[in-house]
Amino acid sequence: MFYREAGQYKTTYAADMAVFPIRQDRIGIALILLIAFVGIPLTANEFVINSIMVPFLVFALAAIGLNILTGYTGLISLGTGAFMGVGAYACYKLTTIFPDLNIIVCILLSGFFAAAIGALFGLPSLRIKGFYLAVATLAAQFFLQWCFVRVPWLYNYNASGAIEVPQREVLGVIVTGARAAPEVKYLVLLSIVVLLTWIASNIIHGRFGRMWMAVRDMDIAAELMGIRMLPTKLLAFAVSSYYCGVAGACMMFLWYGGGEASDAFNINQSFNVLFMVIIGGLGSLVGSFFGAAFISGLPTLLKFGLPAIGIPIGGAFAEHLTHIFVGGLIIFFLIVEPHGLARLWQIAKQKLRTWPFPY
Amino acid sequence: MSTALPGETLLAVENVSLRFGGVRAISDVSFDVVKGEIRAIIGPNGAGKTSMLNCINGFYHPQEGAITFKGVKRPKVKPHEAAVGGIARTFQNVALFKGMTTLDNIMVGRTLKMHRSFFWHLFRNGPAMTEEIEHRRKVEQIIDFLEIEHIRKTPVGKLPYGLQKRVELGRALAMEPDLLLLDEPMAGMNLEEKEDMCRFILDVNNTYGTTIALIEHDMGVVMDLSDRVVVLEYGRKIADGTPDAVKKDQTVIDAYLGVAH
Numbered sequence: 272m273f274y275r276e277a278g279q280y281k282t283t284y285a286a287d288m289a290v291f292p293i294r295q296d297r298i299g300i301a302l303i304l305l306i307a308f309v310g311i312p313l314t315a316n317e318f319v320i321n322s323i324m325v326p327f328l329v330f331a332l333a334a335i336g337l338n339i340l341t342g343y344t345g346l347i348s349l350g351t352g353a354f355m356g357v358g359a360y361a362c363y364k365l366t367t368i369f370p371d372l373n374i375i376v377c378i379l380l381s382g383f384f385a386a387a388i389g390a391l392f393g394l395p396s397l398r399i400k401g402f403y404l405a406v407a408t409l410a411a412q413f414f415l416q417w418c419f420v421r422v423p424w425l426y427n428y429n430a431s432g433a434i435e436v437p438q439r440e441v442l443g444v445i446v447t448g449a450r451a452a453p454e455v456k457y458l459v460l461l462s463i464v465v466l467l468t469w470i471a472s473n474i475i476h477g478r479f480g481r482m483w484m485a486v487r488d489m490d491i492a493a494e495l496m497g498i499r500m501l502p503t504k505l506l507a508f509a510v511s512s513y514y515c516g517v518a519g520a521c522m523m524f525l526w527y528g529g530g531e532a533s534d535a536f537n538i539n540q541s542f543n544v545l546f547m548v549i550i551g552g553l554g555s556l557v558g559s560f561f562g563a564a565f566i567s568g569l570p571t572l573l574k575f576g577l578p579a580i581g582i583p584i585g586g587a588f589a590e591h592l593t594h595i596f597v598g599g600l601i602i603f604f605l606i607v608e609p610h611g612l613a614r615l616w617q618i619a620k621q622k623l624r625t626w627p628f629p630y
Numbered sequence: 631m632s633t634a635l636p637g638e639t640l641l642a643v644e645n646v647s648l649r650f651g652g653v654r655a656i657s658d659v660s661f662d663v664v665k666g667e668i669r670a671i672i673g674p675n676g677a678g679k680t681s682m683l684n685c686i687n688g689f690y691h692p693q694e695g696a697i698t699f700k701g702v703k704r705p706k707v708k709p710h711e712a713a714v715g716g717i718a719r720t721f722q723n724v725a726l727f728k729g730m731t732t733l734d735n736i737m738v739g740r741t742l743k744m745h746r747s748f749f750w751h752l753f754r755n756g757p758a759m760t761e762e763i764e765h766r767r768k769v770e771q772i773i774d775f776l777e778i779e780h781i782r783k784t785p786v787g788k789l790p791y792g793l794q795k796r797v798e799l800g801r802a803l804a805m806e807p808d809l810l811l812l813d814e815p816m817a818g819m820n821l822e823e824k825e826d827m828c829r830f831i832l833d834v835n836n837t838y839g840t841t842i843a844l845i846e847h848d849m850g851v852v853m854d855l856s857d858r859v860v861v862l863e864y865g866r867k868i869a870d871g872t873p874d875a876v877k878k879d880q881t882v883i884d885a886y887l888g889v890a891h
Contacts, residue, residue: 284763284770473754477762478737478744481730485738488727495687496805497713497742506748554729 274623290472307461312454320453321526322575326567328457328464329522334547334559335471336514341545342553343475344507345487346396350389350408351515351544353415356536357385358516359523360425363434367427374439374446375459378520385516386509388415393508397501412538419536436529447524456525463521467514472556474510483507484554515544550604552613561612565604569597637665639698640809640841641686646695648681648865655681656692659867661860663809668835669843670856670873674885677862679845680722683811686843687719688712700808713742718807720798722814722845728787732797735786736772739804740765772800776830792823799830803838810834812844816851824848828855853877861885 274295281287291297311324337351361384365377392411396404419425426432438448445451446459474480482503485493494500522535543566551562570593577589608615622629641663648656656678663669671679684690686697688707696703699715707715718739727735744765750758773779776796781789786797795815802810815831816824828851834840846852852859853873861869861876863885869876876882 284766285759288759288762288766470752474748474751477751477754477758478741478746479748479751481734481738482741484730484734485727485741488729489725491689491709492721492725492727493738494709495713495719496738496801497710498738499710 274620274626276624288476290476304465307465308458312458317453318575320457322571323568324457325453325460325526326571327564328460329518329526330544330547330563330567331560332464332467332521333515333518333544334551334563335468335556336511336518337544337548338551338553338556338559339471339475339483339514340507340511341548342555342558343480343487344483344504344511346393346504346507347401347405347545348408348508348511349405349538349541349545350392350411350415352536352538352540353412354385354389354512354515355519355522355540356415356419357388357512358382358519359434359536360419361385361516362520362524363427363436364425366437366439370437373441374524375441375463378463378517378524381520382513382516385519386513389512389515390505390509393505396504396508409538412541416537431531433531434523434529436524436527447528449528460521460525463517467517468556471510471514475556479506487554546601550601550611552611555611555613557616558611558613561616565600565612566597569593569600573597637667638701639663640665640700641843642698643682643686644696644698646682646685646692646697648678648685648690648692654865656685656862656865658695659862659865660695661867661870663841663843664858665841666835666839667841667857668831668855669841670852670859671843671845671862672847672849672852672859673862676864678865679862680813681865682862683719683813683843683845686712686809686811687717713805716805716808717811718802718805718809719811720795720802720813720815722817724791724794724798726786726794726798726801729785731783731785732773732778732789732800733769733782735797736769736800736804737765739801740769742805769804772803775803775833776800777826792819792826795819795823795827796830799827799834803834803840806838808841810840810842812842812846814845814847816846816848824851831855 276293276295279294281292286292291300311320315324333351333355336354337348340346340348358381362377362381365372365381366374369377388411392408395407399407420432423432426434429435436447438450439446441459444455446455482493482498485496485498486500486503490500519536523529527535547562547566548559549562550565551560552558573593573596574589604612639662643662644660646656646659647654659678659682671682673679681690685692688709688711691706698704699717727738730738744761746758746761750756773782776799778793778796778800781793781797786794789797799812799815812831815827819827831842831844832855835842844856856873858871859869859873859876860867861879861882868881868885869879871879
């Protein structure tokens with residue numbers, strides 16, 4: 272009734288090719304951005320920002336990265352955690368070597384190192400596909416993780432072997448380090464995520480996005496259209512790893528505030544992001560956000576939400592319960608809709624367009 | 631039925647042999663395709679017709695013989711190089727990009743004609759968008775031509791078979807090829823769909839002057855459409871000529887109907 276495109280005529284190809292061709296969608300996005308940029312920093316407390324919003328945004332970015340590779344180009348990767356690690360260590364080295372460089376620039380630049388490493392480990396993708404490629408990227412995961420522990424230059428020869436996030440200011444406001452306000456960190460992270468999501472959407476809706484999807488759906492036909500496999504696949508690896516790298520840098524600098532990478536960037540993290548992409552919806556940007564919200568938000572919600580409404584659980588029991596619950600929900604969602612939450616969202620929108628008169 | 635133009639040779643296949651281990655898929659086949667004609671390749675199942683097309687667009691590399699395209703003898707070409715050279719094709723079992731819409735599928739056919747760099751595509755507005763719109767206009771012409779306006783935004787995986795074949799033709803046309811290879815464009819279609827497809831093939835040939843080489847089992851279609859026919863059996867060429875001549879050829883009749891021993 273209120274979500275209907277009747278009467279919205281498109282008179283140019285540009286209008287027809289817009290990412291949000293329906294006016295209500297544009298209003299919705301504007302509203303979400305308004306809430307995210309203004310509403311949440313003003314109203315939310317430190318807990319909501321630090322434990323819910325920041326992890327959600329970091330994982331959304333990583334999920335977009337993996338979705339570009341797995342969802343759009345059809346190449347499975349289990350090296351996401353390691354590529355995130357490359358971003359984090361690259362950012363750490365950049366801040367050490369260029370202490371005066373703007374920290375946001377550092378974070379965005381660190382993605383390029385991840386992109387280079389990602390493209391390197393993407394080389395086998397020309398010859399191998401599917402599960403075999405997954406195993407090849409697993410090699411990247413273990414090799415890079417080994418480097419993070421064994422190459423002391425990466426963590427500046429710290430005795431602890433951890434990344435120590437320095438304090439950095441942008442325009443006089445402390446952005447990273449122990450004394451940075453959570454709202455500031457959140458806003459910086461949000462800006463990065465919004466910018467990169469916009470860019471990802473641009474790439475995907477253009478020629479390169481179509482080339483990736485063509486490779487995913489039918490590589491033989493794609494080759495006949497003049498698409499060269501190696502550059503296309505390597506580009507997907509590079510762009511994907513760039514996003515993962517930036518997500519990793521954000522994770523260390525705007526969320527954890529330092530720590531040992533062997534914990535943060537291990538194989539579990541790779542699987543975590545892969546689950547987000549699968550549950551959110553392969554080949555869907557909005558699905559990346561859904562998946563990230565589901566996997567990163569739900570445990571927190573269960574852990575702190577259940578006691579809040581009067582169901583007393585605590586300690587290890589809460590931990591185990593969330594595992595059971597999340598696992599059950601994953602199975603439930605995959606049975607109900609194997610194409611992920613994004614497809615559910617699409618169906619809901621479709622239903623809403625004809626509601627309340629579906630005929 | 632258009633008449634054969636006494637034009638220059640676009641594609642020449644000379645003494646091509648293709649083996650897979652001990653299996654001889656094609657032995658010593660020669661034929662040519664003249665610019666502007668519709669050339670049919672027919673033969674019983676397993677005669678090596680599709681293998682021949684695969685040789686022409688670079689999926690297979692024949693062990694012997696040479697393929698000359700546009701007057702240049704080609705060493706081992708890769709499929710994407712054949713595409714750059716101007717060869718497009720459709721497949722026997724539809725090879726569309728199933729997750730993408732009709733529009734996107736045909737837009738992929740324009741890939742080679744688009745040149746804006748990755749950098750511009752980061753922003754979508756500006757030069758990249760101008761180029762997209764320019765090609766969208768060309769794609770809409772093809773959509774008009776093939777009468778598939780109503781399925782423009784439908785994912786092709788959901789389309790019925792006949793329409794999928796039509797979209798695949800559209801995708802090949804979007805490449806503006808010099809030589810269009812059609813591998814059984816009529817397979818599995820009903821009469822009406824076949825007639826539509828024939829009309830499109832003739833129109834493509836007439837309007838754009840595209841040279842077409844097609845494989846087809848429906849003899850009525852082949853005899854009506856094509857200017858010249860080459861007949862293969864067990865990887866060998868057994869006849870070559872106008873449809874009427876081929877129809878009367880005793881070896882062709884024997885190959886199709888069997889011969890009494």
